[in-house]
Amino acid sequence: MSLRNLKLRWLKNVPLKNLTTFRIGGPAQYFFQAEAEEDLIEALKEAREADLPVFILGGGSNLLISDRGYPGAIIRPTNRFFRLAGQELEVGAGISLNWLVTEAARLGISGLEGETAIPGTVGGAICSNAGTPDQNIGQLVKEVNFIDRETLELGCYSASRCHFAYRDSIFKRKADKIITSVVLEGRSDQQASIWSRMVDLAQRKASTQPRVYPSAGCVFKNPPGQSAGALIDQAGLKGFRIGQAQVSEQHANFIVNLGRASSQDVLALIDLIKDRVKREFKIELVEEIVILSEELRGS
Numbered sequence: 295m296s297l298r299n300l301k302l303r304w305l306k307n308v309p310l311k312n313l314t315t316f317r318i319g320g321p322a323q324y325f326f327q328a329e330a331e332e333d334l335i336e337a338l339k340e341a342r343e344a345d346l347p348v349f350i351l352g353g354g355s356n357l358l359i360s361d362r363g364y365p366g367a368i369i370r371p372t373n374r375f376f377r378l379a380g381q382e383l384e385v386g387a388g389i390s391l392n393w394l395v396t397e398a399a400r401l402g403i404s405g406l407e408g409e410t411a412i413p414g415t416v417g418g419a420i421c422s423n424a425g426t427p428d429q430n431i432g433q434l435v436k437e438v439n440f441i442d443r444e445t446l447e448l449g450c451y452s453a454s455r456c457h458f459a460y461r462d463s464i465f466k467r468k469a470d471k472i473i474t475s476v477v478l479e480g481r482s483d484q485q486a487s488i489w490s491r492m493v494d495l496a497q498r499k500a501s502t503q504p505r506v507y508p509s510a511g512c513v514f515k516n517p518p519g520q521s522a523g524a525l526i527d528q529a530g531l532k533g534f535r536i537g538q539a540q541v542s543e544q545h546a547n548f549i550v551n552l553g554r555a556s557s558q559d560v561l562a563l564i565d566l567i568k569d570r571v572k573r574e575f576k577i578e579l580v581e582e583i584v585i586l587s588e589e590l591r592g593s
């Protein structure tokens with residue numbers, strides 16, 4: 295199926311590699327950046343009429359995309375508005391999370407410090423409830439606005455309906471809604487105190503997370519009461535390599551791309567890690583990263 299004679303200007307065969315922090319991934323058959331809600335709805339409609347599967351891309355910082363690319367329509371919400379009302383921040387899904395954290399600090403709004411040095415967009419952060427072990431973005435959410443992929447209608451969920459959990463939300467579990475904006479509730483604080491907490495966290499991350507080679511952050515969720523990184527380390531896999539994909543020497547829950555890693559290198563390493571940790575500790579690791587497309591696994 296193809297997209298022809300339509301209202302929107304779709305791009306064809308767009309390389310996705312440079313739209314991910316892993317720097318891995320083949321081309322999207324079709325690609326569209328939607329700034330306005332109407333364009334997002336129209337893009338969903340046109341993709342549906344052409345019978346194309348749709349994937350929503352944020353900052354690509356928690357994703358492994360197949361080298362074969364995506365045989366469908368990749369839509370990237372780029373709505374970047376920002377409004378402050380009292381201590382409430384109303385934010386478009388396409389805003390960079392790093393920009394938001396810095397802007398909130400500049401305005402003396404505290405609460406987002408736990409999101410320091412996390413790449414990606416606000417939409418992606420809400421979807422995966424991004425954060426640290428102590429704090430995640432869901433704790434600040436008042437409401438999330440979205441477009442329902444099925445009905446193409448606008449909707450709004452209060453925080454309780456988002457079912458935020460560890461690196462999880464209703465948006466990640468069902469993937470049937472596209473986040474367009476969010477209202478976050480901060481609290482006033484001294485700029486200096488906010489900066490100091492941000493600097494502290496940024497320094498801790500700089501010393502524990504690999505930043506030289508491309509990665510997609512933590513590959514696995516921490517099993518209850520355990521650290522995935524510690525288990526992988528104890529299984530003797532720190533530094534282990536398949537092709538150009540390597541278990542980071544610095545943080546065993548990160549896989550780094552040494553330069554020309556293929557998606558198959560990474561998938562083979564993920565499978566090996568899961569097997570080894572299961573064999574050694576009888577623990578089943580579960581991926582935190584999103585794999586596109588899972589059906590290409592092992593093929």
Ligand SMILES: Cc1cc2nc3c(=O)[nH]c(=O)nc-3n(C[C@H](O)[C@H](O)[C@H](O)COP(=O)(O)OP(=O)(O)OC[C@H]3O[C@@H](n4cnc5c(N)ncnc54)[C@H](O)[C@@H]3O)c2cc1C
Nearest residue numbers: 350352353354355356414415417418419421424425473511
């Ligand atoms: C160096 C590094 C450090 C990291 N550190 C952390 C950390 O400390 N804590 C942490 O939690 N994460 C961390 N991550 C992982 C990643 O940055 C977060 O998960 C981030 O929130 C993903 O956002 P994104 O916009 O890049 O989403 P993407 O990777 O583009 O997408 C992730 C998922 O969100 C969905 N999605 C994206 N936008 C929308 C939308 N508008 N509506 C609906 N669904 C959407 C996608 O379909 C996909 O399923 C790190 C990553 C890197 C590379």
